[in-house]
Amino acid sequence: MARRRGFDVTRLPGFATIAILCFVLLYAPIVLLVIFSFNESVSVSEWQGLSLRWYRSALENEQVQAATVRSVVIASAASLIATAAAVGAALATTRTRPWRGQTLAFALVNQPLMVPEVVTAVALLFFFSMIKVATGYTGLWYLIVAHAAFCIPFAYLPVRARLQGMDLTLEQAAADLYATPWQVFRRVTLPQLWPGILAGAMLAFVISLDDVVITEFVKSAGQDTLPTYMLGQLRRAVTPEINAISTALLVVSVVLVMAFFFLSRPRT
Amino acid sequence: MIEIDRVTKVFGAGAEAFRALDAVNVTIRQNEFFTLLGPSGCGKTTLLRVMAGFVDPTEGAVTLEGDDLLRLAPYERPVNTVFQSYALFPHMTVAENIGFGLEMQGRPRDEVRRTVGEMLELVRMSELADRRTSEISGGQQQRVALARALAPRPRVLLLDEPLSALDFKLRKDMQLELKRLQSETGITFIFVTHDQEEALTMSDRIAVMNEGAIRQIGSPRDIYDHPAERFVADFIGDTNFLEAELLSKEEARAEVRLASGAAVTARAAEGGAEAGAVTLAIRPEHADLAPEGEGLLPGRLSDVVYFGTDTHFHVDLDAGGRFVVRRQNTPDRAEARAPGERVAVRFGARVGQVLRD
Known part of the structure; x- marks a missing residue:
């Protein structure tokens, strides 16, 4: 007897063609980029043989070094701040009695996902320039705070998902066994929340590392991060060094994103 | 406490x-x-x-x-x-x-x-x-x-x-x-x-x-x-419910008349009616079968169900309704009763329980 099945998208005509086309469009350029990062040639598009020349060149480039350090400092600080804020927000939207404005708070926390980035960037530019005038401070903290702000939803969502998936009776059991609310959090909630927190922090780190738009608007002179440095280079002479840096960034992102998926996997 | x-x-x-x-x-x-x-x-x-x-x-x-x-x-x-x-x-x-x-x-x-x-x-x-x-x-x-x-x-x-x-x-x-x-x-x-x-x-x-x-x-x-009310009697174990008339009641002791006309002493739950129509609850294993004419409630045996440890006898009462009697099986007691036989249900004084509702 033929069994009736539900709607099966994979049986539609042309499904395989479209799927393959999508994957090719997504990954072929990246594959090419990676291949050409090992190119000996000075030209970006002409192959002249295998070499690590551009990796060496990028490593020795002091501007690249400075931008890399700056990127890592900003991403580390921003993801730390964003994750701490996200954990607080996630607890407040899952571990409390429903309160007025909870949905609004949820929307506000996730606002950076919805508002066009360039709008936030312009707004921050004005806001920070006012502060700069008032205080005279022109350091890295503007970038760190800006990055922390748009990283919050990326850290918030995995933490919240983890909290919602956790068995509430565990926390009740701890309270039943004389643990104060703080001890319940420290001894029972937090240890189980760690994978979510780590996942959120890593996602925030990658998002910060990758940001161009907001950084471009907010940064002061001499505060290039790796992506804005690369953008600046493209405006001048394009060298395969960019390919090498991109490939290195790609590896870091892929490793972190894979770790994220591994950590946010539901427990079996 | x-x-x-x-x-x-x-x-x-x-x-x-x-x-x-x-x-x-x-x-x-x-x-x-x-x-x-x-x-x-x-x-x-x-x-x-x-x-x-x-x-x-x-x-x-x-x-x-x-x-x-x-x-x-x-x-x-x-x-x-x-x-x-x-x-x-x-x-x-x-x-x-x-x-x-x-x-x-x-x-x-x-x-x-x-x-x-x-x-x-x-x-x-x-x-x-x-x-x-x-x-x-x-x-x-x-x-x-x-x-x-x-x-x-x-x-x-x-x-x-x-x-x-x-x-x-x-x-x-x-x-x-x-x-x-x-x-x-x-x-x-x-x-x-x-x-x-x-x-x-x-x-x-x-x-x-x-x-x-x-x-x-x-x-x-x-x-x-001694379940006090129908819900309790029903929820815990199996129970036969009989319609009866409460003749008199003194503390927990009640005299009731069954639908067959026979009178029997039962226990009464606290509260509940002082007279009139009541429900009597009797556990299947607290009752027994007797030859026709000897028990309290005459009827016809409709089913005999063997359960290993015990046997359930389903009796269609002449006065209406069905009554289940449960009897422990022992190897030396061969059960010769067959469906269709005329029998009577009997139970002792103070076995039945007059329910509150």
Whole structure:
């Protein structure tokens, strides 16, 4: 007897063609980029043989070094701040009695996902320039705070998902066994929340590392991060060094994103 | 002694309000194995959660040895719970789970270690002390949950259907084990279950609950032999219900006339009618078959069902209705009765129970 099945998208005509086309469009350029990062040639598009020349060149480039350090400092600080804020927000939207404005708070926390980035960037530019005038401070903290702000939803969502998936009776059991609310959090909630927190922090780190738009608007002179440095280079002479840096960034992102998926996997 | 005084819990509000507990009154004695028995949704778990502190009652008072419990947060109450799902901490070992309550109470390290050792021995889990809770079986998790709740020596242990996830054989063992633990520790156990057999085997006293109220409180024998109302008689065990006329009543002793015209002495539940039409409840094994003309209720045997340990005789009564008689099987007693035979049902004086409703 033929069994009736539900709607099966994979049986539609042309499904395989479209799927393959999508994957090719997504990954072929990246594959090419990676291949050409090992190119000996000075030209970006002409192959002249295998070499690590551009990796060496990028490593020795002091501007690249400075931008890399700056990127890592900003991403580390921003993801730390964003994750701490996200954990607080996630607890407040899952571990409390429903309160007025909870949905609004949820929307506000996730606002950076919805508002066009360039709008936030312009707004921050004005806001920070006012502060700069008032205080005279022109350091890295503007970038760190800006990055922390748009990283919050990326850290918030995995933490919240983890909290919602956790068995509430565990926390009740701890309270039943004389643990104060703080001890319940420290001894029972937090240890189980760690994978979510780590996942959120890593996602925030990658998002910060990758940001161009907001950084471009907010940064002061001499505060290039790796992506804005690369953008600046493209405006001048394009060298395969960019390919090498991109490939290195790609590896870091892929490793972190894979770790994220591994950590946010539901427990079996 | 726990005193629950007119405890009411209403969930929701307006048209959607649900009265989970309706003015529940009960006093649970020190060192008692007390069971809250009832169908799902009857409020037994809500009552347990009120005592543990996870549910605030809408009205009423709960005291332990005269101290107001409702004033205290869950972590301040000398009451521990064994959860239905066990709720063992997955990131801790068996021993760490058992020691958690003691540690939170701030007991010294070597006292914690000693008590954990004693508890492991008490539930026979000493060899598995360093295992993760995911590495042990369901029955073992159950024992860890028990040991964890007993370790801080609570005044009262609350057990929320702790045996329901175990298979039949293990459940039987754990019933005996729980009874043993209760008598060895001397802690008051309040046990919630929907399983009447579990309630009858383990309890000192049972409170039968339905629709947010306690319908009857008594010893297992009391509840089984003398159910006060139709719900209790029906929920616990099998029962024959007979329409009868109450002739006279004096304390718990009632004279009733059955539909067949025969008169018999029965017990009467407290409250209820003083005269007129009543319902009489008789357990199948409390009645017997007699030759036609000798019993109280003549009828025709319609079915004989063999169950291994006993045999059920279904009798269609001449006065209407069906009556089941249950008789223990013994190898020397050959049952010669066959469906279609004329018989009579008989039962002794004070066997039938006049119900309140």
